[in-house]
Amino acid sequence: MAKSPSNEKSRNQSSTGETGNSNNSTKKQSPQEDNMDLEEETIFPLTDECHHYQQRKEVPWDIQKYWDQRYSIWTAYDDGIHMTDDAWFGVTPEPVANKVASDLTTRTPPSKTTIIDIFAGAGGNAIAFALSGRWTTVIAIEKNPSVIACAQHNAYIYGVSSQITWINADCFDYLSSQDSSIDLSKTVIFASPPWGGPGYRSDKVFNLKTMLPYSVQAIHDACKMMDSALYLPRTSDLRQIAKLAPPGEKVEVVQYCMEGASKALVAYIPAASSQEIDK
Numbered sequence: 001m002a003k004s005p006s007n008e009k010s011r012n013q014s015s016t017g018e019t020g021n022s023n024n025s026t027k028k029q030s031p032q033e034d035n036m037d038l039e040e041e042t043i044f045p046l047t048d049e050c051h052h053y054q055q056r057k058e059v060p061w062d063i064q065k066y067w068d069q070r071y072s073i074w075t076a077y078d079d080g081i082h083m084t085d086d087a088w089f090g091v092t093p094e095p096v097a098n099k100v101a102s103d104l105t106t107r108t109p110p111s112k113t114t115i116i117d118i119f120a121g122a123g124g125n126a127i128a129f130a131l132s133g134r135w136t137t138v139i140a141i142e143k144n145p146s147v148i149a150c151a152q153h154n155a156y157i158y159g160v161s162s163q164i165t166w167i168n169a170d171c172f173d174y175l176s177s178q179d180s181s182i183d184l185s186k187t188v189i190f191a192s193p194p195w196g197g198p199g200y201r202s203d204k205v206f207n208l209k210t211m212l213p214y215s216v217q218a219i220h221d222a223c224k225m226m227d228s229a230l231y232l233p234r235t236s237d238l239r240q241i242a243k244l245a246p247p248g249e250k251v252e253v254v255q256y257c258m259e260g261a262s263k264a265l266v267a268y269i270p271a272a273s274s275q276e277i278d279k
């Protein structure tokens with residue numbers, strides 16, 4: 001396992017080549033290769049908001065539950081995983097991220113070569129997509145500079161940082177401004193948005209129209225020209241999800257469980273045809 005790169009400097013200066021790759025199927029980079037990659041890669045520096053807690057007493061009370069589950073969330077936690085305090089609430093646990101990545105591998109035709117994780121957070125899903133080896137291009141978009149720094153650092157620990165294109169931006173701006181350069185026929189969108197809003201934990205059925213800050217419709221509108229996979233609360237209103245299907249097509253919904261309990265569902269939505277988009 002890896003040395004813990006506890007800050008950006010140690011990440012750049014690593015001379016051991018021990019990248020903390022916890023997956024034997026991923027090729028470890030030599031230090032030279034790694035440095036060459038880093039020269040081309042935009043590095044987002046860790047900030048004071050990025051933490052690698054080592055003892056429970058350091059952890060704010062409201063995230064101690066997640067810290068207790070740290071090895072279920074990140075098997076390489078001890079190698080120096082960094083998180084902002086808020087990122088713990090939304091990170092996809094590693095076994096779930098790996099299963100979603102594997103399902104996307106089998107569900108998408110080989111003609112799809114790019115995946116864009118539009119709410120990349122601390123990197124749980126983007127790292128799994130890169131580790132799967134399925135994609136020629138993995139793009140991770142995250143608007144919070146501290147969170148993208150954690151994601152990039154965590155990807156480094158898993159040995160895949162240089163296989164991901166990191167974009168610190170608002171994904172809606174990115175998708176609209178990059179419209180012309182994204183090859184819609186080759187691209188799949190993965191979206192794990194924040195689940196804020198009334199009722200996420202208490203309502204029997206989660207209303208995706210009142211999800212904050214973005215309703216499911218707003219997210220779908222930004223991605224519907226491409227196949228998409230939306231990572232949503234397990235109790236999400238299935239009738240609202242069904243309405244996102246293009247005419248004559250179906251949305252598949254898969255529940256992802258850990259230790260017998262669903263953590264989330266993913267709605268796999270085919271791209272709308274160009275006639276539909278013009279309507």
Ligand SMILES: C[S@@+](CC[C@H](N)C(=O)[O-])C[C@H]1O[C@@H](n2cnc3c(N)ncnc32)[C@H](O)[C@@H]1O
Binds near residue numbers: 118123143170
């Ligand atoms: C639920 S978290 C994603 C967690 C991620 N899948 C992981 O495993 O770490 C949602 C993330 O979306 C980011 N976000 C919210 N609005 C955004 C936007 N408009 N563009 C890009 N990122 C955004 C938040 O800062 C947050 O980190």
